[in-house]
Amino acid sequence: MRTLDALIVESPVFEGLDQDQLELIAGCASNTVFAAGERLFREGDQADTFFLLRHGLVALDAYVPNRGQLTVETVGPGEIVGWSWLLPPHRWHFTGRAVELVRAVQFDGACLRKKCDEDPLLGYDLLTRFAQVLVSRLQATRLQLMDVYGDKHD
């Protein structure tokens, strides 16, 4: 059974973290499990947490009037779910639903935000790492938006 520290430092987004930073971050982390179908967070709620997925698939859903629930993306092991904790207004943009059993490391975003305020260098480092996450999400989303498999492109 691996320690939280090991899990954190193994993930792509936290690669290269030094020992001090790791301790600070791990101090805000805990293990958590969600059953299939369980909601991790709801669109519009206060976003004070984020997750590093270890096992299972999480669907990011949006409710669209007339179309019902739409899944805009699924996120899998090794990936981060949640960046809204870092930037105001700190609200979830989508609803997170466990598609199957999900094991994750949950981070207390409020706690981490406070630590970033106290240690700007840590803050800068985290912001840089999460910017990467945002960028690759953006690229992927743009490709999805292009609807390349659709019917007509005029």
Place this chain on the structure above:
Amino acid sequence: MPSKGTSEPAVLAAEDFDALLDALRDEGYRVVGPTVRDGAIVYAELGAASALPAGWTDEQAPGSYRLERREDGALFGYAVGPHSWKQELLPPRVRLWQTRRQQDGGFVVDEEPPPSEPTAFVGVRPCELAAIAIQDRVFLGGRFQDGDYAARRSDVFLVAVDCGDPSSLCFCTSVAGGPGARDGFDLALTELLDGGHRFLVRAGSPAGAEVLARLPVTATSPRDLDEAAAVVAGAVEQMEGRFDSTDLHDLLLRNLESPQWDAVAERCLTCGNCTLVCPTCFCTHVEDASALDGSTAERTRVWDTCFSVQYAEMHGGNTRPTPRARYRQWLTHKLATWEDQFGSLGCVGCGRCIAWCPVGIDIREEVRSIRAEEEEHAHA
């Protein structure tokens, strides 16, 4: 001055020209050659030598073509007109096959029989010989050959005429073989006007030699040979420096995003005239049509132009929706990628596209501009 003949060159008096046309007809050829019609020198079936454009020349400039009178009565005293020999070898509309439904729901295809109409092309300019050779490579040189083209091509007798009076738009010396016919012909003529209106005739094939043997020719004198050489040399001199074809292929492919393409796109109407008159343009499309009751259908091959909006249409859009893209496609194909596809340049320097462009776009200028723009950038 070339003479890859299978017999000695000879001299034919201008007034005996009909003997050549008669001999060709006796051999079973339909004779097609230049004649004046609708203010231009076009290719049509010739009845007699009197139909030739004697005493006519063409004054050409970007977007302009005018016939002018000559004093000397030359039979071939012009450069080239709007027609090219592709209208004979690659006719604008050719039905490929017809088909009809059968009782069991199947269908039977009746291919059109290969055309068999031996034709003599009289008045083929050396640039046109080069163009025919280029189209030969397209239609006969690949894995799939064009049977219609092959049949027409094998039935053709070529009477080339050296160029003595290139137009201001001609630049064959920069891209093709030059104004003197070297090979690829059955007979080649050089029109001589000093010291008696006559033609130096040389055979370029056994078939050519056979026809030559039946003509009322006389032996050549050194003067005839000198004059013939001078005619061609004079034409070469006139065309000197008209087009810089250095590094042409790579120059164009390096500059696919040059602002010059935007500049020319503002003038180009994408009318496709250039592709119609160009002797090497070969794009076609196929029309499938059926009778109203759906019982029969046919397929026709028709000329197409890369300038048309539909040319690059696919389900899901158009890969060349803008005039800029289409103009760039035409010019880079003609002067660059043709080489990658078929092993030679696609342009023969005849200048037709320049004369017949309604807005007078000059491809020599376009290439010059691209080259200049690249140099300017390099020093910036």
Place this chain on the structure above:
Amino acid sequence: MATSTTEPVAALRGSMTPLPYRVARRRRENHDNWTLELEPVEDAIEPIAPGQFTMLYAFGVGEVPISTSGDIEASGTTLVHTIRAVGAVTKALCAAGPGDVLGVRGPFGNTWPIEAAHARDLVLVGGGVGLPPLRPAIYHALAHRSEFGKLVVLYGGRTPEDLLFRKELERWRGRLDMDVEVSVDSAGSGWNGNVGVVTKLIPAAPFDADDAVAFVVGPEIMMRFTARALIDRGLPPERIWISMERTMRCGVGLCGHCQLGPTLICRDGPVYRWDELESLLGVHEL
């Protein structure tokens, strides 16, 4: 119409004349895609190979190029084509039922370089209607399974309803000697699989980038993104192959329409190595 690969085939006419083929089976794959199985009425075309296409003719309507999409070794002279009904000709083809007669010309184009994947991992990435042209290569690999390393199929579709060959994919996914991952661009409720672009499946796909070959087919932009993702994963550009599409009229290199810069897609393609085409694909409206 016998021909070797090096000798010229006579007559444009011959190669522009369709052979009658009867529809033996017609299967609807999704709301706008059908698979037709065609049997020669009399003469058959030369044997087709994975990656190649034929020009399919709907009597009196027209012709379109369609890739072969079946199990070639198991089909004999029967041709299998999966067609998307988007225009007049494809709609007419998709409306043809068993017993109806269509015209076939071909086979044209080059083939998937399956030998390049011998003793290596073979990764096939399809997007949308890009899966049908990959299928013959998949079948070939399955029929000669020991010649290859890992066999990985990654498929991306628009929505779960748009997925082609879903049952077959699910069957393949159950095999122990093959890896199949599917993703859709968007999904409503009832889909418990991946949602996201197909490139997202690449980082975690189980192949050895040092020793793999990839065949990619889909809309051009999808192929560009996929190639990039494969290269990011460590696959060299010389081991990525794509299948190109352009307007085609004759299929035999004589009408000029399918040009992309210096290449004629019906003659030099449709299969190309990524590094050979990459720069051309970067020029807009080429």
